[in-house]
Amino acid sequence: MLFNTPQYFVFLAATLVAYYSLPFRRQNVLLLVLSYIFYGTWDWRFLGLLWVSTVIDYAAGLSIDAARQRHRPRAMRTALTLSVGSQLAILGFFKYYNFFADSAAALLARAGVHPSLPLLSVVLPVGISFYTFQTMSYTIDIYRGAFAPTRNVVDFALSVAFFPHLVAGPIQRARSLIVQIERPRPVSVDCWERGLTLFAIGLIRKVAIADSAGALADAYFAHPASYASVPLACGLFLYGFQIYNDFAGYSEMARGSANLLGFDLMRNFRHPYFARNVSDFWQRWHISLSTWLRDYLYIPLGGNRRGPLRTKLNLIITMLLGGLWHGASWNFVVWGGLHGTYLVGYHSWKSWRVRRGIPDRQPSAVASVASALVVYVLVTFTWLFFRSHDTATTRAYLSGLFSFTAGGEGAVVPVLVLALMTLCIDVPQALADNEHMLVEWRPAARAAFVAAALLVLLFSGQIASEPFIYFQF
Amino acid sequence: MNRSFTSSSERRPRLRRWALNALLVAAMLAAAELVLRLDAVEARLPIRTQYHEAGAVIREEKLTRLLRTYGHVDVLFVGSSIVRCNVNPSVFDSQIGVIGRRRTVSFNAGLSGLWPASVRLYLEDLWLPRARPSLVVQGIRFSELLPSDRARSYHQIASGLVESAWEHPGPLGRATAWAFETFRLLQYRGTLPAWLLRWRDGVPAAFEEDEVRVFTDSRGWTPRTPTLDVALAHHLLRDEKPNPWLADGRCCVESFAAIRRSARAASRAGADYVLVNVPEHAFRWSGPDGRDRYAAYLSALRTLADEDGFRFVDVTNGDPALFSSPLDFSDYHHMSPSGARRFTRMLAAALRRSPAPTLAVNDPGR
Numbered sequence: 001m002l003f004n005t006p007q008y009f010v011f012l013a014a015t016l017v018a019y020y021s022l023p024f025r026r027q028n029v030l031l032l033v034l035s036y037i038f039y040g041t042w043d044w045r046f047l048g049l050l051w052v053s054t055v056i057d058y059a060a061g062l063s064i065d066a067a068r069q070r071h072r073p074r075a076m077r078t079a080l081t082l083s084v085g086s087q088l089a090i091l092g093f094f095k096y097y098n099f100f101a102d103s104a105a106a107l108l109a110r111a112g113v114h115p116s117l118p119l120l121s122v123v124l125p126v127g128i129s130f131y132t133f134q135t136m137s138y139t140i141d142i143y144r145g146a147f148a149p150t151r152n153v154v155d156f157a158l159s160v161a162f163f164p165h166l167v168a169g170p171i172q173r174a175r176s177l178i179v180q181i182e183r184p185r186p187v188s189v190d191c192w193e194r195g196l197t198l199f200a201i202g203l204i205r206k207v208a209i210a211d212s213a214g215a216l217a218d219a220y221f222a223h224p225a226s227y228a229s230v231p232l233a234c235g236l237f238l239y240g241f242q243i244y245n246d247f248a249g250y251s252e253m254a255r256g257s258a259n260l261l262g263f264d265l266m267r268n269f270r271h272p273y274f275a276r277n278v279s280d281f282w283q284r285w286h287i288s289l290s291t292w293l294r295d296y297l298y299i300p301l302g303g304n305r306r307g308p309l310r311t312k313l314n315l316i317i318t319m320l321l322g323g324l325w326h327g328a329s330w331n332f333v334v335w336g337g338l339h340g341t342y343l344v345g346y347h348s349w350k351s352w353r354v355r356r357g358i359p360d361r362q363p364s365a366v367a368s369v370a371s372a373l374v375v376y377v378l379v380t381f382t383w384l385f386f387r388s389h390d391t392a393t394t395r396a397y398l399s400g401l402f403s404f405t406a407g408g409e410g411a412v413v414p415v416l417v418l419a420l421m422t423l424c425i426d427v428p429q430a431l432a433d434n435e436h437m438l439v440e441w442r443p444a445a446r447a448a449f450v451a452a453a454l455l456v457l458l459f460s461g462q463i464a465s466e467p468f469i470y471f472q473f
Numbered sequence: 474m475n476r477s478f479t480s481s482s483e484r485r486p487r488l489r490r491w492a493l494n495a496l497l498v499a500a501m502l503a504a505a506e507l508v509l510r511l512d513a514v515e516a517r518l519p520i521r522t523q524y525h526e527a528g529a530v531i532r533e534e535k536l537t538r539l540l541r542t543y544g545h546v547d548v549l550f551v552g553s554s555i556v557r558c559n560v561n562p563s564v565f566d567s568q569i570g571v572i573g574r575r576r577t578v579s580f581n582a583g584l585s586g587l588w589p590a591s592v593r594l595y596l597e598d599l600w601l602p603r604a605r606p607s608l609v610v611q612g613i614r615f616s617e618l619l620p621s622d623r624a625r626s627y628h629q630i631a632s633g634l635v636e637s638a639w640e641h642p643g644p645l646g647r648a649t650a651w652a653f654e655t656f657r658l659l660q661y662r663g664t665l666p667a668w669l670l671r672w673r674d675g676v677p678a679a680f681e682e683d684e685v686r687v688f689t690d691s692r693g694w695t696p697r698t699p700t701l702d703v704a705l706a707h708h709l710l711r712d713e714k715p716n717p718w719l720a721d722g723r724c725c726v727e728s729f730a731a732i733r734r735s736a737r738a739a740s741r742a743g744a745d746y747v748l749v750n751v752p753e754h755a756f757r758w759s760g761p762d763g764r765d766r767y768a769a770y771l772s773a774l775r776t777l778a779d780e781d782g783f784r785f786v787d788v789t790n791g792d793p794a795l796f797s798s799p800l801d802f803s804d805y806h807h808m809s810p811s812g813a814r815r816f817t818r819m820l821a822a823a824l825r826r827s828p829a830p831t832l833a834v835n836d837p838g839r
Contacts, residue, residue, distance in 0.1 A: 408675025461662030
């Protein structure tokens with residue numbers, strides 16, 4: 001059940017009606033049941049896997065806490081290791097087994113050994129990367145003493161399965177969600193205004209911008225050899241619009257749905273294409289993942305506390321694993337590696353400036369725009385490795401892109417149209433520093449925006465045609 | 474109910490604000506609806522998408538304008554592209570002239586690639602209620618009696634948003650179909666991504682449907698060029714074959730059933746129904762047994778018409794060689810403009826010949 005389908009609209013409406021008529025404790029039970037139904041509509045067989053993950057971390061949380069009460073750090077470590085290890089084992093098996101088996105076989109074949117490693121036809125359970133990371137954050141936070149485990153299994157199960165964020169995030173920190181689950185959640189008119197605004201903006205991003213951009217980008221990536229340099233460059237920009245609006249749209253619809261239920265999910269995007277440097281980009285793009293990687297990988301690796309060389313190594317490791325999180329393919333690893341390299345380059349440049357005693361002044365408007373453009377072009381170019389699912393496509397695309405052959409300049413038109421549509425949403429949000437800027441606008445301006453958005457939606461009209469990109473991760 | 478809502482004194486002004494907002498949005502959408510109804514705006518926008526077949530949208534657009542001009546349509550031609558290209562309503566009208574006290578007005582609702590089942594669907598649910606003609610003339614050719622890969626899939630057409638409601642009417646489907654047939658705002662679904670896709674190769678690609686809209690005249694006739702000799706010189710028709718034997722009626726069960734349903738639908742709507750053999754190039758009936766094959770085909774249609782009590786018209790009088798000039802055709806079944814003129818004149822003459830009461834009964838009150 002996709003967020004952009006009439007089925008989901010009906011599901012959400014029915015959920016809201018039932019939800020508002022129940023007292024808070026029963027609301028949690030209702031949400032849990034409906035979340036399982038929501039997940040079951042993808043593939044009911046993977047509900048078992050969801051339950052296994054839930055039970056492991058529920059038990060691990062209680063065990064770590066019990067061991068802490070008895071001052072047994074070793075038992076705490078054991079429980080954490082078992083929990084994190086089993087979650088990673090499940091994720092590794094379903095997502096990475098074939099990738100590693102295939103890569104190992106290729107590596108050994110180069111050494112002259114030809115092992116027969118079995119490849120399995122494993123279906124990737126939808127949302128597994130998201131809920132695995134979230135449940136891992138739960139046990140790690142308990143181990144760190146950041147909060148106490150919940151003893152209510154329904155509350156914990158709901159924190160894992162809560163349908164708005166189950167299949168593609170945001171990767172909510174368990175503690176922030178459980179706190180909301182454990183308390184009554186009054187739904188004010190504010191919640192409705194924020195929820196509907198976010199949901200509508202997300203729907204426009206997905207249906208009107210991402211799906212249109214995707215249809216064009218798909219053509220360029222399917223036959224890169226058939227196109228000249230300009231259309232291929234346009235293909236990269238279009239994919240940039242697609243993935244941003246698709247995922248940001250999904251996140252906004254998820255957060256909007258949660259708002260209608262009285263929940264607040266963390267913000268996942270903050271206008272990433274306005275970033276002034278690569279580090280800034282990662283503070284704006286898929287924030288729930290980048291902060292997860294920072295808190296549970298980069299900092300435990302030593303962060304920037306062990307000298308410049310180690311900091312750079314930590315950045316590269318974090319970004320490589322971040323790339324691999326997206327999918328079992330070397331292309332994602334290359335993508336992550338490139339971003340890691342950019343981050344290392346940026347931090348080196350910053351250190352160089354500090355060593356030279358160059359003051360860290362506020363850049364001029366022109367410099368800000370120029371640096372944002374440079375980052376945007378760099379990020380857009382790097383999407384090539386993310387989008388190409390094999391190295392042959394990547395090579396063909398790069399070769400066509402840098403052949404500098406003339407022709408097809410008109411392919412810029414859809415890029416400009418879709419850029420304008422994206423800016424029409426992002427600029428007002430960024431200027432007001434408020435995602436729900438519409439709520440604050442004057443009635444005529446708000447009505448004009450809503451009417452224009454409805455027209456664009458009606459003229460796009462391919463509701464339910466395309467799934468969200470991040471569902472595959 | 475509503476235990477989760479906080480009761481607040483602020484809620485009422487906010488609800489008023491919501492109501493004001495909704496009113497403003499509704500007013501702006503109503504204004505947009507009116508703008509979309511302007512002919513000048515419509516002509517500059519892509520073809521609407523309320524029906525599965527773009528051709529149906531184009532012809533519905535032309536029909537609406539025709540009705541606005543004349544107030545009535547007397548003769549409606551339906552069928553596949555052989556009707557679309559081979560019947561020129563303006564020529565037909567000038568041949569028929571004035572019957573009674575008013576000029577005859579005919580309209581060509583032929584749609585490309587539609588076999589009899591799909592023709593029936595659009596006739597019954599779109600053309601008859603809109604045009605309310607006195608006479609329905611359905612054109613047919615040999616191949617359309619047989620199942621074919623060249624025909625557009627009936628099931629695909631019938632799965633269209635509006636068409637599916639025609640096929641399986643229910644309250645929700647009917648309401649959806651009504652909304653999509655009534656409001657222009659809903660009739661441009663998918664046109665934005667389609668317009669963007671046109672720029673994929675760097676130059677705005679032409680929509681086939683756009684060409685059809687431009688080249689289709691106000692009566693729904695779409696001329697076809699170049700002539701057959703040019704097509705043959707470019708070796709474009711190497712895979713074409715003569716028509717085989719129509720051994721018995723078993724192969725035509727579905728087509729015959731659809732034709733019967735069309736005839737009954739016309740009758741229910743108060744119109745006469747005529748089935749017309751649209752001549753193909755003589756090549757289709759070439760070979761030593763060509764005349765016999767042609768006779769068998771015509772005989773099957775005549776039997777069908779006799780059984781169901783409607784008229785069958787064959788302007789060739791059983792002679793398959795009557796249309797053999799390459800200048801009359803664009804390929805072996807679509808006629809060139811001159812061929813269409815020739816056939817239309819013959820058709821008008823045949824329909825005027827006795828018994829042709831329909832063309833004399835142009836009741837303005839219908």
